[in-house]
Amino acid sequence: MQDFFKDCFCNRETFFKFVRKNKCVKRIVYFLIFILAISAFSCGKSKEKVITIEKDLKIIPFGRFSRAFNDMNDRHLEAARRLGISPASSREEALSGNTHLCEITDCEYYKVDSLTHSIPYLVPKAKELLETIGKNFIDSLESRGGGSYQILVTSVLRVDQDVKCLRKKNGNASANSAHRYGTTFDIAYSRFVTTDDRYLIPKEQLKHILAEVLLSLKKRNACYVKYEIKQGCFHVTVR
Numbered sequence: 001m002q003d004f005f006k007d008c009f010c011n012r013e014t015f016f017k018f019v020r021k022n023k024c025v026k027r028i029v030y031f032l033i034f035i036l037a038i039s040a041f042s043c044g045k046s047k048e049k050v051i052t053i054e055k056d057l058k059i060i061p062f063g064r065f066s067r068a069f070n071d072m073n074d075r076h077l078e079a080a081r082r083l084g085i086s087p088a089s090s091r092e093e094a095l096s097g098n099t100h101l102c103e104i105t106d107c108e109y110y111k112v113d114s115l116t117h118s119i120p121y122l123v124p125k126a127k128e129l130l131e132t133i134g135k136n137f138i139d140s141l142e143s144r145g146g147g148s149y150q151i152l153v154t155s156v157l158r159v160d161q162d163v164k165c166l167r168k169k170n171g172n173a174s175a176n177s178a179h180r181y182g183t184t185f186d187i188a189y190s191r192f193v194t195t196d197d198r199y200l201i202p203k204e205q206l207k208h209i210l211a212e213v214l215l216s217l218k219k220r221n222a223c224y225v226k227y228e229i230k231q232g233c234f235h236v237t238v239r
Contacts, residue, residue: 071224076178076237084181089160109134117166126238147199155186186233
C-alpha cells in the first residue's frame with residue numbers, strides 16, 4: 001500500500017487514475033482546488049479600504065476675512081522694494097545670474113499650482129515665510145485631529161512680460177504688483193491638497209484654519225496679507 005501511494009504521488013498519470021476511480025478522493029481534491037482558488041482571489045482583493053470620515057474641526061472666530069486681512073498694495077510694495085529684487089522685464093533676465101532668488105517646488109509643507117503668469121521663485125526670507133505658513137497649517141490640523149492637507153501656492157514671481165499678459169486677461173490686475181520683487185506669493189483659500197483620505201474636512205474650515213495661521217504671523221509683523229475675493233486667494237508679502 002505504501003508503495004502504491006508513493007507511486008501515485010510520484011507519477012502524475014497514476015495519480016489522476018487513482019483520483020478518477022475514487023469518488024471520495026475526487027471530492028476532496030475538487031474541494032481543495034476550490035479553496036485555493038478562493039484564497040487566491042481574496043488575496044488579490046484584500047487591499048485595505050480607507051474609510052473617509054467627515055469631520056468638523058474647532059475653529060477660532062475672528063470676524064470678516066476682508067476686515068482682518070486688509071493690507072493695501074502700498075504696504076506690500078514698501079516691504080517688497082525694501083526686501084526684494086529689482087523688477088525684471090523677462091524671465092530670462094530674472095533668472096540669469098540672480099543669486100537672490102530661491103526656487104520653490106512641491107514639498108512636505110505646500111504644493112505649487114500650475115503657474116501660467118508667474119515663475120516659482122522667491123527671495124530666501126519669503127521662501128522661509130511660505131514654509132512656516134505651510135508647516136503651521138499642517139500642525140494646526142493635526143492638533144485638532146484633522147487629516148493631512150497642504151496649502152496650494154497659485155502665484156509667485158512675476159516679470160513685466162507676465163504682468164502685461166495677465167492684465168490682458170484681467171483688467172483689475174495691478175501693473176505695479178509686489179509679485180515683481182520676489183517677496184510675494186498667493187495661497188488659494190478654496191483649494192487644498194489632501195495627502196490621505198482618512199478625514200474629509202469642509203473647505204470653509206480649512207480656509208479658516210489657514211486664516212488663523214496667517215493672522216498669527218501678521219500680528220507678529222512677519223507679513224502683510226490681503227484677502228483677494230475675486231482671485232480666491234490670500235495675497236502675502238514678507239516683512
